Amino acid sequence: MARKPSAADAPLRLDNQICFAVYSAAHAFNRVYKPLLDGLGLTYPQYLVMLVLWERDDVPVKDIGEKLFLDSGTLTPLLKRLEAAHLVKRTRSREDERQVLISLTPQGYSLKEKARAVPQSILAASDCSVSELVAMKDEIVALRDRLNAVIGE
Amino acid sequence: MARKPSAADAPLRLDNQICFAVYSAAHAFNRVYKPLLDGLGLTYPQYLVMLVLWERDDVPVKDIGEKLFLDSGTLTPLLKRLEAAHLVKRTRSREDERQVLISLTPQGYSLKEKARAVPQSILAASDCSVSELVAMKDEIVALRDRLNAVIGE
């Protein structure tokens, strides 16, 4: 039995799963980003952290984690690598000694200029209009937020 | 400078990046799947491999890799873990000794029945109509394929 494709199996077929679409698209993005980010000396998650810091400097680890949906188990070693690369500084907050504030070094800040070329390369690789991408992004974010809402239950 | 939000910075803003939407949605999916897959004794990538095998058994590692966009560096240890869990068997092909064929054990095959509950739980968590999900999935797959096409250049 179960030799021929059966309608009952449709929900389990790989190509019918939106999760796999998202999973494989994330890896495809990563592969497109890699050569671009190699030029900046960053991995993709490190690039995300830099994006956060370029928007607002001197941020506690927790805030970065909330924006990126990552915890300290991921961020602590990643931030130490960024510090070793002289892109950020990690300093205990004086008001609240539990917090570690992440701030950009001059090199970290100036890397922003080099990074400006990245989004346009990605746009080109997407081979798609900006408005379509924005619409997709909004849909995916909405789905993500609904999924995250379920987790918190 | 660059204290106030600037229009020139828009392309670098985290919330404007579709890649981050996809990246964070993938992690959200993973977190929703985790408790469901714990009951099957699988991780999410292991579940993907099982989906492939439930569609077609006795598959070389390379074919699994092509379907999932993963290489042997990821699959070899993963498949060894599935073998240790008695869900698959790994055997060298006799026609072509380079290939390792992956086949389901009876336990691996029967796990499919338990897995049928998973997609409907995911659908519920997505809180979204099937037709909307299918439309999104198709868009994301199309984007993924365009990105992968660029990589091959």
Added chain:
DNA sequence: GCGTATTTTATTGCAGGCAATTATATTGCA
């Protein structure tokens, strides 16, 4: 003000991902 609960970060251990390399088998071509 004291002791407990909570918050924040760090650490450990395990499972992906992937680049680079290696080992072995097969193919193809002179």
Added chain:
DNA sequence: TGCAATATAATTGCCTGCAATAAAATACGC
């Protein structure tokens, strides 16, 4: 046939992710 090119897995090393736990600081309740 013999040798180089190619194909397939496996291995190594590094960087995520995340659960579980620990450690330290702060907040809270009495």
